[in-house]
Amino acid sequence: MNDDLQKKISEAIANPQNMGELANADAVGTVGNSDCGEMLRMWVKFKDENGKKVIDRATFQSFGCETAIAVASLATELIRGKTPGEALSLKTEELAGELGPLPPMKIHCAQLVEGALRSALGGEETKPASGQTAAPTLLDSFSKPKEGVRITFLDEPK
Amino acid sequence: MRDVLEKFPGAQRALFRRYHIGGCSSCGFSPDETLAHVCERNGGLDVNEVLAHIQSSHEQDAKILISPKELADTLKEDKSVRIVDVRSRDEFEVVRIEGSQLLSQDVMRQIMGDGSNTRPLVVVDHQGKQGLDAAAYFMGHGLQNVRCLRGGIDAWAQEVDTGMRRYKLS
Numbered sequence: 001m002n003d004d005l006q007k008k009i010s011e012a013i014a015n016p017q018n019m020g021e022l023a024n025a026d027a028v029g030t031v032g033n034s035d036c037g038e039m040l041r042m043w044v045k046f047k048d049e050n051g052k053k054v055i056d057r058a059t060f061q062s063f064g065c066e067t068a069i070a071v072a073s074l075a076t077e078l079i080r081g082k083t084p085g086e087a088l089s090l091k092t093e094e095l096a097g098e099l100g101p102l103p104p105m106k107i108h109c110a111q112l113v114e115g116a117l118r119s120a121l122g123g124e125e126t127k128p129a130s131g132q133t134a135a136p137t138l139l140d141s142f143s144k145p146k147e148g149v150r151i152t153f154l155d156e157p158k
Numbered sequence: 159m160r161d162v163l164e165k166f167p168g169a170q171r172a173l174f175r176r177y178h179i180g181g182c183s184s185c186g187f188s189p190d191e192t193l194a195h196v197c198e199r200n201g202g203l204d205v206n207e208v209l210a211h212i213q214s215s216h217e218q219d220a221k222i223l224i225s226p227k228e229l230a231d232t233l234k235e236d237k238s239v240r241i242v243d244v245r246s247r248d249e250f251e252v253v254r255i256e257g258s259q260l261l262s263q264d265v266m267r268q269i270m271g272d273g274s275n276t277r278p279l280v281v282v283d284h285q286g287k288q289g290l291d292a293a294a295y296f297m298g299h300g301l302q303n304v305r306c307l308r309g310g311i312d313a314w315a316q317e318v319d320t321g322m323r324r325y326k327l328s
Contacts, residue, residue, distance in 0.1 A: 006275075032182065066270065067300065106300075107201050108178040108185045135159060135189045138174055138298075139182040141291040142244040142283070143261070151252055154324040 012070035022059040029120025042116040067109035071096050084121045160189040168215035171294030224305040226317040239278040244292045278303045285310040
């Protein structure tokens with residue numbers, strides 16, 4: 001990651017906007033799950049503006065990486081005042097806003113935000129391998145509960 | 159992808175470290191997908207470049223490893239090193255490296271959100287397999303100073319703390 005992007009992410013992280021649960025939210029969307037340590041949940045509240053339903057406020061909670069938090073912070077500001085349709089039409093790179101183009105390894109973090117937004121606003125959630133069985137992930141390899149395993153010592157107590 | 163993973167056991171780690179692919183359910187892939195398809199739906203990555211990266215995955219895994227002796231020496235000099243143990247709680251309670259933390263959701267959140275992506279992090283497992291996956295997972299999230307204990311705590315018990323009991327899982 002280049003220094004400029006890291007600086008922008010650090011700035012967004014230092015003062016994240018709209019973090020936390022939104023009381024009386026009209027819609028909630030979640031992508032990922034907290035068991036795997038990578039989850040983003042978004043709450044949205046609407047208001048009526050000149051006869052149109054627009055987003056009054058959106059908040060988020062993330063157990064993901066710092067890029068996801070930075071993008072969610074910017075995106076929840078960006079969608080304020082937009083109709084659900086306008087918000088859903090935003091592309092991943094638009095949600096990342098002033099962070100600018102993200103390197104390939106960070107695009108997924110922004111997609112996490114897009115997925116939560118789609119889930120909240122009733123659109124289709126982005127699923128990487130929809131309709132197919134997913135291969136075990138790295139996270140599965142080291143974070144699944146290890147049950148029924150017996151420990152046998154190889155030596156006598158020292 | 160099934161064939162790719164069979165031929166290059168470290169491919170998934172290599173993919174996640176650099177491209178954030180295959181680490182968790184949100185960025186996972188199907189064994190039936192082709193590499194070209196995975197590249198296409200992840201921002202149109204160059205298949206040849208990704209393939210070259212996968213082909214060097216074994217070499218890259220080797221660079222992440224830290225020997226028990228080197229870790230012991232590092233711990234004497236650098237108190238900021240965070241040791242994360244990815245074994246089960248039962249194993250952790252039986253034997254562990256002093257100062258290490260058992261990986262939990264809280265610890266995961268601390269690691270991801272402590273504001274530093276350069277703090278040294280060493281992953282410990284039983285015998286050196288799952289630790290590599292965990293190290294790749296953290297590196298794929300942007301952490302820049304991640305190592306994995308070569309041979310896990312079993313090697314630590316043989317090469318550094320010879321009073322530590324060794325065990326097997328059955």
